[in-house]
Amino acid sequence: MPKWSNWSGRLQSKPDRYQQIYSEQQAAALTAHCNQNGTTLRAVGAGHSHQDLVGNDGVIVDLVGLAGVISADSGSAWVWGGSHIHTLGLALQQHGLALPNQGDIDRQTITGATATGTHGTGAALSNLSSRVIGAQIALADGRLVTCTATSDDPMERELWQASRLHLGAFGIVTRLQLALVQSYRLREQSWQAPLLDTLDNLSTLVDENRHCEFFWYPHTDTAQVKVINPTNDDPSYPLADEGDRCGWNFEVLPNHRPLLHTEMEYSVPADRGPECMRAIREVLEQKFPEVRWPVEYRTLAADDVWLSTAYERPTVTISVHQAVDEPDEPYYRACEEIFLEFEGKPHWGKVNYLSGEQLAAMHLRWGDWWRVRDAVDPNGIFLNPYLQRIRP
Ligand SMILES: Cc1cc2nc3c(=O)[nH]c(=O)nc-3n(C[C@H](O)[C@H](O)[C@H](O)COP(=O)(O)OP(=O)(O)OC[C@H]3O[C@@H](n4cnc5c(N)ncnc54)[C@H](O)[C@@H]3O)c2cc1C
Known part of the structure; x- marks a missing residue:
């Protein structure tokens, strides 16, 4: 029996079949076959989600041949x-x-x-x-x-x-x-600053830079601030790892993150971001002296995507992390309580402990999303145990 696990190894599954796909005709024939047999079918991307969106006991499909x-x-x-x-x-x-x-x-x-x-x-x-x-x-x-x-x-x-x-x-x-x-070029700059000063100056940093984020290291006063802006300068090779680099958008924006971890992330209304960050800091300082993984703070524009955590709402995202071999649930549950006090909505690909009812209450278009989905998959072959649990 094939085994599948996600990037961190935390999520595992034993589907009946792991199917590589090389053509659209192959994909279409497989969906029809599973539908006739009532077999669950989930596609997998790179397996980088921390939420169990892929695992199932039917078929896992990997679009290896459909790229470019x-x-x-x-x-x-x-x-x-x-x-x-x-x-x-x-x-x-x-x-x-x-x-x-x-x-x-x-x-x-x-x-x-x-x-x-x-x-x-x-x-x-x-x-x-x-x-x-x-x-x-x-x-x-x-x-x-x-x-x-x-x-x-x-x-x-x-x-x-x-x-x-x-x-x-x-x-x-x-x-x-x-x-x-x-196509565009970017210059990245990064520096350390006291967390509380960073929060005080944040609106200026956010307004004046195309990209702005910071990582705060728990039990220190330090935030690692990063800003990235468009530039006409030529790329400077070899590119530095992170912090002070200039290159094409696709060279500067991504980072290398090899250390295996789990992650919870919530989106909160943009104007409540700094206050929420202070509350997360408080809970870490008071209750979780052992946690060393940084807390990440980012901004995100409002959109009109039905299940987006930024649906019609300018957003700040705050992510908490833990090493994959360390206990994370008590920490994440304590953070989740705070995020919910700040009208938070969980990232779909990261850890949360919410019920379908809670998710329905925070997503205005929840009913519409399920109505359209159910119409094209009335037998529910594309629903794995996680989605079955949260469905209306
Ligand atoms: C180290 C790390 C860093 C991350 N950084 C960020 C970040 O900066 N910002 C952020 O928002 N998130 C981040 N994430 C989360 C990540 O971007 C999401 O979980 C994303 O969905 C993972 O993409 P994937 O290709 O691995 O998809 P998977 O996790 O494999 O699958 C995700 C979902 O997509 C579906 N799917 C995949 N391919 C298909 C297909 N062809 N047809 C139908 N369904 C399909 C799967 O069924 C599943 O429901 C990070 C995760 C990790 C581990």
């Missing part, structure tokens, strides 16, 4: 669903294009990243799901459907809207169309 840029015009591109983000930077640049932003690492696949609302930092920059303007999906009935923001058919437009942040629950996403910007 398919076509591009002046402001958008169709890419294969199995493309890892780190392979897209140069390929898009060859068309003069770039993602406006990306996360802290680039190991994820583009479909895995958009599945969970993966984001970087920048008060005017929204998450990757918001860049999805079209998708091709192998649905449960074996049809390959293209749905875009401009589809004539209202049902296809709704399918596009709902599946921008899809949690792997609509079908196998074989292609994505992304709204992009012109």
